[in-house]
Amino acid sequence: MRVSALIPKYPEPETYMGHTHYCPGCGHATLHKLLGEVVDELGIRKRVIMIEPVGCSVLALKYLKFDGIQGPHGRAPAIATAVKRLRPESIVITYQGDGDLAAIGTNEIIHAANRGELFTVVFVNNAVYGMTGGQMAPTTLLGQKSTTTPTGRFAEFCGYPLRVCELLNTLDAPVYLERVSLFDVEHILKTRAALKKALLNQIEGRGFSLVEVLSNCPTNWKMTPEESWEFVKNEMTKVFPLGVFRDK
Amino acid sequence: MSRVYMKGNEAIVEGALRAGLEGFFGYPITPSSEIIEGLAERFFADRERERRGEKPMYPKFRVFLQMESELASINAVMGGASVGCRVMTASSSPGISLKQEGISYIAACELPCVIINIMRGGPGLGSIQPEQGDYFQAVKGGGHGDYKLIVFAPNSVQEMAEHTMLLFNLTDKYRTPGMLLADGYLGQMKESMEFPDVPIEEYEKPWAATGMGDRETQNTIEFLFLTPEPMVEAKTRLLQKYKQIEANEVRYEDYKIDDAKILVTAFGTPSRVAKAAVDQAREKGVKVGLIRPITLWPFPYQVYADLTTHQIDRVLVVEMSFGQFVEDVRLGVEGRAEVKLYARYGGIVPTEKEILEKIMELV
Amino acid sequence: MKTEIIIAGFGGQGVLFLGDLIAYCAMKEGKYVTWVPSYGPESRGGTCNCQVICSDQLIGSPAIVHPDVLIVFNQPSLYKFLPRLKTNGTLLYDSFLIKELPAREDIRVVGVPAFQISKMGNMVMMGAFLAVTKGIKPETVYQTLEEKLTGAKAKFIPVNKDAIEKGIKYISDKSLETSNE
Numbered sequence: 116m117r118v119s120a121l122i123p124k125y126p127e128p129e130t131y132m133g134h135t136h137y138c139p140g141c142g143h144a145t146l147h148k149l150l151g152e153v154v155d156e157l158g159i160r161k162r163v164i165m166i167e168p169v170g171c172s173v174l175a176l177k178y179l180k181f182d183g184i185q186g187p188h189g190r191a192p193a194i195a196t197a198v199k200r201l202r203p204e205s206i207v208i209t210y211q212g213d214g215d216l217a218a219i220g221t222n223e224i225i226h227a228a229n230r231g232e233l234f235t236v237v238f239v240n241n242a243v244y245g246m247t248g249g250q251m252a253p254t255t256l257l258g259q260k261s262t263t264t265p266t267g268r269f270a271e272f273c274g275y276p277l278r279v280c281e282l283l284n285t286l287d288a289p290v291y292l293e294r295v296s297l298f299d300v301e302h303i304l305k306t307r308a309a310l311k312k313a314l315l316n317q318i319e320g321r322g323f324s325l326v327e328v329l330s331n332c333p334t335n336w337k338m339t340p341e342e343s344w345e346f347v348k349n350e351m352t353k354v355f356p357l358g359v360f361r362d363k
Numbered sequence: 364m365s366r367v368y369m370k371g372n373e374a375i376v377e378g379a380l381r382a383g384l385e386g387f388f389g390y391p392i393t394p395s396s397e398i399i400e401g402l403a404e405r406f407f408a409d410r411e412r413e414r415r416g417e418k419p420m421y422p423k424f425r426v427f428l429q430m431e432s433e434l435a436s437i438n439a440v441m442g443g444a445s446v447g448c449r450v451m452t453a454s455s456s457p458g459i460s461l462k463q464e465g466i467s468y469i470a471a472c473e474l475p476c477v478i479i480n481i482m483r484g485g486p487g488l489g490s491i492q493p494e495q496g497d498y499f500q501a502v503k504g505g506g507h508g509d510y511k512l513i514v515f516a517p518n519s520v521q522e523m524a525e526h527t528m529l530l531f532n533l534t535d536k537y538r539t540p541g542m543l544l545a546d547g548y549l550g551q552m553k554e555s556m557e558f559p560d561v562p563i564e565e566y567e568k569p570w571a572a573t574g575m576g577d578r579e580t581q582n583t584i585e586f587l588f589l590t591p592e593p594m595v596e597a598k599t600r601l602l603q604k605y606k607q608i609e610a611n612e613v614r615y616e617d618y619k620i621d622d623a624k625i626l627v628t629a630f631g632t633p634s635r636v637a638k639a640a641v642d643q644a645r646e647k648g649v650k651v652g653l654i655r656p657i658t659l660w661p662f663p664y665q666v667y668a669d670l671t672t673h674q675i676d677r678v679l680v681v682e683m684s685f686g687q688f689v690e691d692v693r694l695g696v697e698g699r700a701e702v703k704l705y706a707r708y709g710g711i712v713p714t715e716k717e718i719l720e721k722i723m724e725l726v
Numbered sequence: 727m728k729t730e731i732i733i734a735g736f737g738g739q740g741v742l743f744l745g746d747l748i749a750y751c752a753m754k755e756g757k758y759v760t761w762v763p764s765y766g767p768e769s770r771g772g773t774c775n776c777q778v779i780c781s782d783q784l785i786g787s788p789a790i791v792h793p794d795v796l797i798v799f800n801q802p803s804l805y806k807f808l809p810r811l812k813t814n815g816t817l818l819y820d821s822f823l824i825k826e827l828p829a830r831e832d833i834r835v836v837g838v839p840a841f842q843i844s845k846m847g848n849m850v851m852m853g854a855f856l857a858v859t860k861g862i863k864p865e866t867v868y869q870t871l872e873e874k875l876t877g878a879k880a881k882f883i884p885v886n887k888d889a890i891e892k893g894i895k896y897i898s899d900k901s902l903e904t905s906n907e
Binding site: 366368393394491547548551552553554555632635636638639640642712714715716 | 746749750753757758759760761762763765785786787788789791
C-alpha cells in the first residue's frame, strides 16, 4: 500500500485561491481562507456577490473566486441592499473593516441592519486603520497608540471604542450577531462556524447576520504576530467581549 | 396622439417606468420629491395588486427603497447597476452634491444608471426656487477624477419624460452614467404634452456581477490599480468612449437661424422664454435665431463655431446662474463673435420682455 | 389667443386645485396649457399661488409677469399681485374675505363672496371665472369632475358641481342687477 493512499483526500479549495498579499501574521489571510472553505462547503460559490471594502482587504476578490463589487469607503451595505433586492437568488456578502463599517459607513450599516437586509456582513475589527498606515480607528482601545493618537487614545479627546455588535443589538431586525476571534485554533474554528451560520441564515432567508471578527495588525501595532494575537486575546476581548449577541 | 396633462416630476416617473425601470433608490428633497413619491405610489399599488392575486402594472419595477441618505441612495444605484439592472435615483442640488462620490465611482466602473437633478438655488442650502447653478457640477464632473456624464437638459414636461427614456437607452449603450438636469420650474410645473414614443433598447450586460453561474471567470466591478500602466490603459478606454459619445450623441435645437445675424442661446426653462423673445424680436424685424443645447455633455460646440464663422457676430447667453453655461458657449465661439451674458440668478425666471430688451441692445 | 391667470390665497383654500382644474379643462378644449405652483414650506395657512397659461400656441415662458386674470382669496395676495394685473385685465376676488380694495380704474373688478356662498369657495370662484371669462364651457368642467373624482371620491361631485353652479348664478344675477340699474 502506498503511503499517499493513507492521506485523507480533501477536496481542492475552489473559492480560496491559495495566496494573499497580506503582511505575515495578518488575520485577513486566515479569514479569507475560512470564508472560502465555508462557501465551498455550502456549495454557493457560483451565487456569491461579495462587496469589497476600502481598506487592506480591498483586493479580496483577487484571492476569493466569486463575483463582486468594489464600492466606495463604507458604502458596502447600501450597495449590498440593492444587489440582494434586485438579485434575490444571489448570496450577498459584505467584507468590511472597522474604519469602513464603524466610522465612515456607520450610517449605512445601522440602516441596512435596521431594515433587516438579507445579506451577510463579515466585520473585521483590528482596532486600527491598516491600509493608510496605522491611524486611530473607532475601535482603537483607550490608551492604544496609533499614528493619530501618538500618546495613546484618550476618551476626552476621541471618545470610546465603538462596540458594533452591542450597538446593532438594540435594533429589532437583525437575526444573528456574534463576535468571534482568530487568536487560537479553537477560536478560528468558532469563527468558521459563525461564518457558516451567518451564510445559512441568508440561504434560508432568515435575515440580517453580522459576524464581528477580532483580528490583529502586527505591522501597525508594531508587534510580532505572536504578540499581536496575545494582545487580541488579553486586551481586545476585555473591551469587545466574545459571544453571541443575537440568535433568533 | 392624445394629449395628457402632467407635472414634470410625474413625467419623469412615467418615462422611467416605460423605459423599464427595475430599481429606484432615493431620498426626499424639494423640489424633486414628487419623483420618489410617484414611484412609491406605483410600487406599493403593484404590491397590493400582487397581494390580491392580480398582475402588477409594472412587472419590471421590482425594487423601490427610500434610503437613509443621498450617499446610500447613489451607492444602492451603484449596486443595482453592477448587477445589470436599470436603476435610477433623483434629487435636487444639495442632494446631488452629496451623491458626487458615488457618481465618480459609477463613472469609473462604467456602470449605466440615470440620475435626476431637479435644480434649486445654491450654493449651500440656498433656496427651493429654480436655478441652473449646477451646470458645472453636471457637465465638468462634480466628483473627483476624470469622467463625464451624459447630460440632458429638457425644457418642457414632455421632454422630462422623453429625455429620461433616452437616458436609459444611451447609458446602457455606452455603459456610463447619465444625468437629467432640469430646474425646479420644470419639475413643479404641469403642462399639456404628448407622451413620447421612445422604444426600449435592450443591451446585453455580460459584464454584470450577477454571481458566476456558468461562467468560469469572475465578473468584478472595480476601478483600482496598484501601478500606473493598467490604469493608463483603463482610462484611455474611458477617454475613447467619451470621444465616441462626443462624436455621436450631440443634440441641440435650432430655431430661425437660417438668416440670423444675432444668436440667442439658453438651455432648460430660460430657453423656452428665449424662444418666445426671438419670435417677438422677429416681429420687430430683427434677424435673430436660437440655439438650445439638448445635451449639455456632449456639448454642441461645433454649431456655435459654424454659426459664428461667417454668419453671426453677436451672441446673447441667457442662464439662471452667475454664468456657467456661457463659458462653454465661449469655447464654441472662440472669439469669433461678441458674447453677452444675461444672468438671472437667485430663483427668478427671466421674462420674455427682459430677453427681448437684451436682444434689442445688440441690434 | 393666450390667457394668463394668477390665482392666490391661503394654503388650504383650494388655490392650486382651482388653477389645476382650469388648466386641465382648457387642455380638454384644445388649448396648450401650463400650470406652475408656488412651492414652499407652507402647506396650510401660508400664502400660496399658482400661474396658469392657456394658449392656442405652444407656450414660451410658463412664468407670468402681467396676468390677464387675477383671482385672489385673501388680502395679502391682493396687495401682492394687483399691481401686476394687466390694464383692462380682470380681477376676481373673494368679497367676503377681502375688505380693502386698492383703487385701480383701468381694470374690471368682480367681487364674489365665494367662501360665504359655500365652504367650497374655490369652486364657487370657478363658476364665477367661467361666467365672467366665458373661456371654458361649464360642461367641460363637470365632465372633468366626473372623470377625475371616481370611487370613494365620487360623492364629492355633486357638492363641487353645486358650488360651481352657485358661482355662475351669482355672476348672472349680479349682471342682471347691473343692467337693471
